[in-house]
Amino acid sequence: MMEWMPQGLWFEVCLKVFFAFMMVGAVMTMAGYSVLAERKVSAWMQGRVGPNRTVLPFVEYIPILGPILQKLGMFQPLADGLKFLFKEEIVPGHVNKFYYYLAPLIALVPALTTMTVLPFGQLYWDDGTVSTLALADLEVGILFVFAVSSLGVYGIALAGWSSNSKYSFLGGIRSSAQMISYELAMGLSLLPVFLWVCAPGSSESGLSLSAIANSQSGGAWLFLVQPLSALIFLIALFAETNRLPFDMPESETDLVGGFHTEYGSFKFGIFFVAEYAHIVIGSAIFTVLFLGGWHFLPFIEDPWPANWIGSLLGVGWFLAKTIFLIFFFIWVRWTLPRFRYDQVMNLGWSKLLPLALVNLIVYLLIVTVIDQNAAANL
């Protein structure tokens, strides 16, 4: 066994697996608590209280902390998860069993795989070198995210088809059409960003996420430089994560539950978690691309020291931005009404796509003019 794998490699693989488990744990926890945040924020916006009863038996007797945790509903995600686990498994008789079971898995795996290339901070070494904190800091990071998240369509399409029910099928078809349509605008909106960062003369040339984040250190955040790109990306992100106002796949008023109408108990839970994992990772990617990642405010150098405290503060700052964006997702959901399906398609194809193309051409011209001026001044 040891023959084909050197000792050091075993250690490295084990370390990677450990980090991967940590990352999955962090993202899943955030996804679980996003559900709680969704319920709490919606309650707050509608003048209700929200979940405030669930509590572990021994926690409620802790003097001051216990009641606060109970009022915040901190144990609600745990109760929800257990409820999904212990509910009766019902498989309708008219489904295609194999694909019916496969679909939730195919929906969850891409949602969790995109986190491998997500950079979330910096590590300052003693000798002054800086390395990015990420499971794999690929040179083609953003393309990896697009490629893997485009596989998520299969989960929804297969769920809709294998359920063998009209509501599910319509939900699945709608959702896949929507995701394919908005992928174009999403990809095109990012081209100007990478053109800008990798313009001639800059040290960067590639599609790496960490390079984008580092290019915003001490300078303008990219959403200040490219507001239109940021807006198109954000709208497309809402559509890709199937959030209201774009939640065509499960528009309750006309499709019951959309593609997961026939799903119950834990299989429904997996779809649910996959949706929130998409939101968490989408928010994190928007933070890296447009909100400066782990760097402090625009035009201000990072105030924290270049050691492990700085690393921790950077990661915390990154998390704070991501959590704000998750809140933004929830905020928009409970503010805007749902679009009609033809409005969604119209917005995607005849508004966002041309806008993204114009945006790309304008920034191409700007980058060319800057480059020409620089060449003339040499």
Next chain:
Amino acid sequence: MNAVDLLFWLFAVLSVGGGLFMVFSRHPVSAAMFMIVSLVGVAALFVLLESFFLAILQVLVYAGAVMVLFLFIIMLLDVGPEAGKRKLSHFKTGIFGILATFLLVGILLILGNSYDSLALDQSIWPELSESKDGGASQGLPFSTKVSSFGYGLMTKYMLPIQVSGFMLLAAMVGVIILSKKTPAREDVK
């Protein structure tokens, strides 16, 4: 046999097996799913060659976009396992089978004849690690970085990329003309 070889065989079996199952599975949806498995296997083989860019394009374009449309059409037309059986005469099937067999035998013969010379003659295909200058002496530096792909496309392969872009444009215009409904004369009034 080291870990990379093991991974190579794993993904090779995955891609070839996926292809075989795609051909032999009766249900079109299963066939489409096996094709996705095969394409992802090929992408993993690209990763083993340290060509991340090609691997990701393979997943993005073929598994992520083309196959979604295939699956879409299969689901919308509601093609069942019986759909392929209609209209196929034994005569036609036989002729195509014989042609395909000849093609396969031909490919295997050519591969068998040239395998030794290709594998042993390092001057034809030098090892990636052995080309120290990275192919810079040939005017086109070789690397698996994205920028070198872009550089090659915009310099040496400028004409092919423009020709293929023009062909895609022509296809797009054709689709728009074919699918656009021209209103009948009465409706115009």
